[in-house]
Amino acid sequence: MASILSLRKVCKTYGENTKNPTKVLFDVDLEFEESSFNAIIGQSGSGKSTLLNIVGSLDRPTTGDILFKNESLAKLSKNDLAAFRNRSLGFIFQFHYLLPEFTALENVLMPYRISKQPITDEVMNRANELLDIVGLGNFKNKLATNLSGGQQQRVAIARSLINNPAIVLADEPTGNLDSDTTEKVYELLREINQKFKTTFIIITHDRTVAEKTDRVIEIKDGRVYLDISK
Ligand SMILES: Nc1ncnc2c1ncn2[C@@H]1O[C@H](COP(=O)(O)OP(=O)(O)O)[C@@H](O)[C@H]1O
C-alpha cells in the first residue's frame, strides 16, 4: 500500500514566544496509507485536535514536517496550503457548522460558493448523489434547521466529500449524537471509505467505534503511545 500522508518528527508548542510556552506534541512520526480507515483516541487534552489540525494544514507544526504523497507541506505558502486543503482534504467536526437557513443541498454546495468556483452540472450531480448516499434523498430541499441532529451530521458528511477529497479528517464527528445514530454514521463513513477509497482519520473517544477501524492510534501526553493495526 502506498503512503498518502506522513508526519515527520512533528512538534507543536503553543505560545512559543511567550513566558509560558505549552509543548503539546513531541516528535510525532506517523504514516497513513491510501484508502485506510484510522482512529485516533486519547484522553482529553492529550493533543488529538492539535494533531488533526496540523495534519489538515489548518495549523503548522512548530518543527517537523508533513508529507502529502511525498511532497512537503512545510514549503507551501499560505495560499498554496489553502488550495491544497480545498483540493485534497475534507473536514467533519463535532459541531457540523451547517448554515441553518439553507437547504441540505445548498449546504453541501457551500464549499463551492465560498471559494467562488462554478457549480457545474457535474458538481450538482455529485451533491445529489452524495445526499442519496448519506440517506437524505428525500430531504435535499429541506432547510438544515428542520433536520434532526443525525441528519444534519449526514449533510456535513456529504459536504466534506463534495470535492472528492483524498483524505477526510474528522474530530469527534459523533460526539453530539446518541449511540444508535453514532453507529449508523460510522457505517456510513466506512461505506464511503470503501466506495470512494477515501482515507479517513477520525478522532473518537468511543472505544467501540475505534475497534471497528483498521487501525487505532492512541495519543498520550502528546506522543504516540499505542499504534495497533488489524
Ligand atoms: N490555541 C491554543 N493555545 C494554547 N494551548 C492550547 C491551544 N489549543 C490547545 N491547547 C492546549 O493543548 C493541549 C492539547 O489540546 P487538544 O489538542 O485540544 O487536545 P484533545 O483534542 O486531545 O483534547 C491542551 O493542554 C490544551 O489546553
Ligand SMILES: [Mg+2]
Ligand atoms: Mg479535541
